[in-house]
């Protein structure tokens with residue numbers, strides 16, 4: 001199995017308590033993988049662990065042949081992982097275009113190809129490129145956040161609840177954009193509250209509960225699993 | 236009292252004093268926005284800038300305006316140095332530790348100034364400068380230089396912040412430090428840049444106070460409160476706000492003499508600060524909440 005990202009037996013947390021306990025996951029290139037589970041299960045924490053934003057006490061993180069467990073965020077971004085946090089994921093007092101520019105900060109030379117790519121994915125943003133990001137609606141903010149993360153042409157995109165608080169119409173749109181992004185060769189690992197929809201759309205999924213791996217499989221397998229359905233998908 | 240008397244004796248000096256406060260307040264607001272602490276050595280750094288310019292004026296016999304760029308560069312370097320030697324190590328600690336450290340730095344900088352230049356009053360040039368008459372407005376050249384310097388320096392800073400890559404990186408760091416880090420923005424460079432700008436503006440502030448009045452080792456310390464009042468009045472993190480705040484505090488101080496004894500002039504800044512914190516803590520232009 002040639003995984004792009006593999007999280008191997010990760011244990012760690014913010015202070016002394018271990019929020020993640022022996023969590024393992026992997027994402028293959030070109031794959032969309034969803035993490036679902038109840039609130040407080042440690043889904044966001046699992047994502048932050050990729051960027052070393054917590055104390056890791058066991059296990060390791062491999063990306064594309066490198067052990068990135070102890071790397072700084074700066075180096076990880078440069079290596080090809082970009083991350084959209086669950087909250088505070090835009091620069092509110094900067095324009096849409098400036099948000100994208102900051103996303104491409106590390107790129108040397110001309111950014112125009114990257115802008116084109118993002119504006120093609122999100123035509124709504126192009127029209128309003130001078131608008132302050134903080135004044136946009138929730139769905140548009142999410143697009144700015146994803147656009148910012150795509151500016152460096154990452155190999156892997158981490159999305160923490162990209163559809164939280166959005167209408168079903170926007171949710172479908174975001175999912176469609178994820179497929180489009182994946183079709184350009186970017187793997188996606190995303191956390192979703194809308195578990196049913198997410199599993200229906202993702203290639204594979206993990207069910208996380210109380211900081212532990214509980215189930216894994218293809219989206220269809222997990223949706224068909226009776227225990228998963230009863231415990232995590234509301235019957 | 237007639238209009239021109241009001242303008243000539245209160246408003247114009249108020250604008251000049253306000254411009255001097257504004258130069259310092261812009262640096263204070265940038266440090267608040269990016270490093271998130273109150274920098275109490277700001278006033279004494281301004282004094283240092285003023286005295287470095289004096290050293291250039293007396294040492295090389297050049298005009299004060301030629302000495303200004305030298306003072307700006309030297310003070311910017313000192314500010315970066317102080318950050319590297321002292322504040323950088325406190326970055327992970329609670330902010331109040333750095334605030335207290337900056338008070339220590341303030342005392343240290345002042346002592347160095349007193350050792351090197353003494354405690355006497357100095358001036359850049361001797362003699363009395365008579366104001367020119369512009370249609371009834373009486374304005375001295377140095378007053379014009381002060382306001383022009385504010386416009387040029389802050390205008391340049393605004394261009395830098397809105398047009399250049401690193402200026403935008405500074406705004407990004409102020410807006411959302413975590414996301415800036417996740418975008419790969421090098422926060423060490425941003426911090427250094429912040430000190431270069433704040434230190435340079437400090438020097439300009441001290442220099443123009445010295446040019447319009449005189450140089451004393453305590454001159455900057457006495458400006459600290461009005462500069463903070465200006466930054467908070469304008470909205471923390473807002474450059475335009477700091478300028479507006481500086482002008483309001485400066486003009487209010489000069490006008491206050493009309494109604495209260497002039498010994499209490501300095502209390503105006505305190506009154507404005509208190510009033511603002513009670514009524515609208517985000518400042519006139521809605522800055523960060525402290």
Ligand SMILES: Nc1ncnc2c1ncn2[C@@H]1O[C@H](COP(=O)(O)OP(=O)(O)O)[C@@H](O)[C@H]1O
Nearest residue numbers: 014015019037038039040041042043044045046
């Ligand atoms: N920054 C933090 N510091 C300390 N504890 C945290 C922090 N973030 C989350 N937690 C705790 O970690 C646990 C998992 O949180 P999180 O990963 O955000 O859950 P999820 O995203 O699955 O809802 C929760 O108990 C939460 O209280």
Ligand SMILES: [Mg+2]
Nearest residue numbers: 043044045086
């Ligand atoms: Mg979460």
